[in-house]
Amino acid sequence: MRFSRIIAVAAVAITAALAGSAKDFLKVNGPDIVDSKGEKFYIKGTNLGNWLNPEGYMFGFQRTSSAHMIDEALRELVGPTEARRFWQNFKDNYITEADFRFIAEKGANTIRVPFNYRMFTNEDYMGLNDAGEGFRRLDDCVRWARQNGVRLILDMHDCPGGQTGDNIDDSYGYPWLMTDTVAQQQFVDIWRRIAEHYADEDVILGYELANEPVATYWEGEERDRLNAALEPLYKRATAAIREVDPNHIILLGGPQWNSYFGNFTDWTFDDNIMYTCHRYGGPATAEAIASYIEFRDKTNRPMYMGELGHNTDEWMSGFVDAMRANNIGYTFWPYKKIGDSAMTGVAEPEGWKEELAAFVEAPRGSYGEIRDARKLCSQERGVELLNRYVENAKAPNMLVHDSYIRAIQLDK
Numbered sequence: 001m002r003f004s005r006i007i008a009v010a011a012v013a014i015t016a017a018l019a020g021s022a023k024d025f026l027k028v029n030g031p032d033i034v035d036s037k038g039e040k041f042y043i044k045g046t047n048l049g050n051w052l053n054p055e056g057y058m059f060g061f062q063r064t065s066s067a068h069m070i071d072e073a074l075r076e077l078v079g080p081t082e083a084r085r086f087w088q089n090f091k092d093n094y095i096t097e098a099d100f101r102f103i104a105e106k107g108a109n110t111i112r113v114p115f116n117y118r119m120f121t122n123e124d125y126m127g128l129n130d131a132g133e134g135f136r137r138l139d140d141c142v143r144w145a146r147q148n149g150v151r152l153i154l155d156m157h158d159c160p161g162g163q164t165g166d167n168i169d170d171s172y173g174y175p176w177l178m179t180d181t182v183a184q185q186q187f188v189d190i191w192r193r194i195a196e197h198y199a200d201e202d203v204i205l206g207y208e209l210a211n212e213p214v215a216t217y218w219e220g221e222e223r224d225r226l227n228a229a230l231e232p233l234y235k236r237a238t239a240a241i242r243e244v245d246p247n248h249i250i251l252l253g254g255p256q257w258n259s260y261f262g263n264f265t266d267w268t269f270d271d272n273i274m275y276t277c278h279r280y281g282g283p284a285t286a287e288a289i290a291s292y293i294e295f296r297d298k299t300n301r302p303m304y305m306g307e308l309g310h311n312t313d314e315w316m317s318g319f320v321d322a323m324r325a326n327n328i329g330y331t332f333w334p335y336k337k338i339g340d341s342a343m344t345g346v347a348e349p350e351g352w353k354e355e356l357a358a359f360v361e362a363p364r365g366s367y368g369e370i371r372d373a374r375k376l377c378s379q380e381r382g383v384e385l386l387n388r389y390v391e392n393a394k395a396p397n398m399l400v401h402d403s404y405i406r407a408i409q410l411d412k
Helices: 002-020 067-078 080-093 097-105 133-148 181-198 220-228 230-242 287-299 313-325 352-361 367-376 379-393 402-407
Strands: 027-029 032-034 044-047 110-116 151-158 204-208 249-253 273-279 303-308 329-332 336-338 344-346
Touching (some): 067 080, 067 367, 080 379, 110 133, 133 181, 181 230, 230 249, 273 287, 287 303, 287 313, 303 313, 313 329, 352 379
Parallel strands (some): 204 249, 303 329, 336 344
Antiparallel strands (some): 027 032
16 A cells, blocks of 8 residues: 555656646747647747847947947957957846846747857857857846746847848858858758757747848849749758757748748748748838738748837837737847837947947048047047946846837737
8 A cells, every 4th residue: 555655656746747847849830820738829029139149220330330340349449358358248238137027027928039150159259259159148048038938039140151241140241141052051050059959948939040131232133043042041951950959940031131032932841930021111001011911821831020110109009900910920129229219228328429439430441540540539438438338238227118118019
């Protein structure tokens, strides 16, 4: 009798342990995303732009627009050691668990995390030459997301060689990923490593392979060639991911700023893929995104608006209504930056624009011009302003844009 009781207790303990370890991966089910119980999951959230993929305008810069341009300017102003120190301070404090908690409390269920591929290599990036930095930062995101009940989309915003050909991919002015076989193999290999590392992490909604591939600057036959290279590359990366990870959704963006889907011919090569579009400007109506809705209906795959924003509160609220009426989830861009048009803001330190930004934006194409630009901001003042910027960016000190938050309707 006693032995039977021990066996029964043990069986209950094992059952409880198995139940506790049950995974809740999200899956594609026709045009919907569903959880492990078959219940629909509608994406609503924000983007952590600027944190792991710095963009100039979010620092209040214009001409100095990409990560490597910003890094070069800071090294010229404060020196390489202080620039590296700033980047570490920035990464440690710009986004923390407190930001995840804030986002979740506002009603979001999804956070898109843009990152630069260099964080998974030994290439010089944001103060380090360390292939493990990407995993350290994304591991933090996984932990914070789990603590706060939100899902993650891992977005390779900056791909090897550059997938866009503009500042947003921190590249060299052309979408070399579409033509360079070495860059393509590196792209595939990094995604396989990421998928292997996170294969069992169900807090991750999915992997977005490439942000906004092939900008609109190329036309005619050249655009056609670049666009045509995208789907085969997506298939290669998907196949590599599936070697190590059968669980996660794979998100595919169309060319021309995630706005064109006519280049895609096969949406059956994997059972767990979906598509992602972007929209800035234009009417806040379903008619404005009719081509996205039509593609979603034709493929019977989910369509999700990965980026939108930088508009009036009325526009954003109206667009949310249109997207919800048509079963298109959304993550607004971005969560935090200098200025408005984001959930939160970073207060511009006094002297930031007149001194530090003036140096960063000044002509620095020759050593003589660098010396001249240094008259606008000293090294000591540059360090002081960078430290103050990070302090202002911390969650307890950030500016909360309440009307913006109401407009994007995360609480509904």
